[in-house]
Amino acid sequence: MVVWTRLALILILCVIQDGVMSRNTTKTNFRQKRLFSIFNIVTFKNDPCTTTGAGNLGGTCLDSTSCSSRGGTASGNCAAGFGVCCLFVVNGACSGDQTITQNCTYIRNDGYPAADTTADETCNYKFNRICENLCQIRLDFETLKTEVDATGACGTAADAVAVTSPFSSTANGFPPTVCGTLTGQHSKAPEGCTQYFTGESGSFQSYNFAGGQLLTKQNYNNCFRQVEGYCRLQIRESSVTTPDPFALSAPPTMAETTCQELSTLSFPSGIHSGYCGGALNTVDGSTDPVAQTSVPGSPFQVGLRTLETTLADLTGFSLDYKQIPCD
Numbered sequence: 001m002v003v004w005t006r007l008a009l010i011l012i013l014c015v016i017q018d019g020v021m022s023r024n025t026t027k028t029n030f031r032q033k034r035l036f037s038i039f040n041i042v043t044f045k046n047d048p049c050t051t052t053g054a055g056n057l058g059g060t061c062l063d064s065t066s067c068s069s070r071g072g073t074a075s076g077n078c079a080a081g082f083g084v085c086c087l088f089v090v091n092g093a094c095s096g097d098q099t100i101t102q103n104c105t106y107i108r109n110d111g112y113p114a115a116d117t118t119a120d121e122t123c124n125y126k127f128n129r130i131c132e133n134l135c136q137i138r139l140d141f142e143t144l145k146t147e148v149d150a151t152g153a154c155g156t157a158a159d160a161v162a163v164t165s166p167f168s169s170t171a172n173g174f175p176p177t178v179c180g181t182l183t184g185q186h187s188k189a190p191e192g193c194t195q196y197f198t199g200e201s202g203s204f205q206s207y208n209f210a211g212g213q214l215l216t217k218q219n220y221n222n223c224f225r226q227v228e229g230y231c232r233l234q235i236r237e238s239s240v241t242t243p244d245p246f247a248l249s250a251p252p253t254m255a256e257t258t259c260q261e262l263s264t265l266s267f268p269s270g271i272h273s274g275y276c277g278g279a280l281n282t283v284d285g286s287t288d289p290v291a292q293t294s295v296p297g298s299p300f301q302v303g304l305r306t307l308e309t310t311l312a313d314l315t316g317f318s319l320d321y322k323q324i325p326c327d
Contacts, residue, residue: 042202052076094123152311154179180208206316251278266303
């Protein structure tokens with residue numbers, strides 16, 4: 001008889017060979033009953049998985065017992081059926097600090113998907129390291145829309161999303177304080193690249209570009225993972241017309257020395273290191289956007305620095321990028 005029993009991470013295979021007794025007139029054979037137990041230990045990585053509930057949210061592949069003990073909800077199977085896709089969600093009103101202990105945790109406001117209209121409310125979330133060699137935390141803004149001041153300021157007469165870290169030695173190591181319409185964007189902490197893109201080509205925007213208002217006090221890098229065999233990065237204004245895909249200061253394009261005193265996009269093209277005004281161009285006074293390509297050997301980065309004063313009526317940027325093969 002073969003009995004298969006599946007329990008959590010352990011697959012137990014019990015093989016029982018029944019005793020057989022046969023008699024004849026010349027001899028008697030007796031075969032003792034024997035019991036064989038074979039234990040197969042099934043292990044699997046706690047990889048990301050996709051839940052089966054509404055929205056197909058991301059989860060972590062765990063055994064069912066671990067999912068329950070960690071406060072998660074099983075939503076679909078993974079690891080060929082040996083694990084469950086475990087969803088972690090932090091819900092509810094902002095009352096004291098809430099601690100995030102699991103990777104891929106969703107933070108939702110009270111009453112989501114309805115907006116939380118509570119005035120003068122501060123929500124604090126603390127992220128515990130899940131392992132000793134953890135270097136960064138990435139926040140993906142799946143759906144996030146807050147108020148933004150008409151001048152582009154966050155946290156004064158508007159809402160604010162702020163991140164701090166005890167492991168960052170400088171203020172610029174933190175992601176900038178942001179607000180407005182941030183759906184689809186992300187932020188990484190602590191030091192390094194605040195936004196990080198892995199594709200050979202794609203698009204990226206300044207924070208709250210979808211809301212049509214450039215934010216003040218921004219100082220961060222957008223970084224791009226260099227694909228093997230590619231040596232340069234090219235950027236150009238996106239084809240969108242609303243909001244304006246490039247408006248860092250009043251048009252037209254301004255000289256590089258003037259840009260140093262204004263909100264500036266930095267990019268190592270070898271022609272300009274800083275871009276401002278109303279068009280991505282290196283010609284002073286031009287209103288026509290022109291694609292810019294980095295010099296070989298330079299980092300695949302696009303930086304943004306904005307002023308602390310009012311930036312009313314400036315939209316920020318929306319740029320397309322593509323990597324250029326080595327010659």
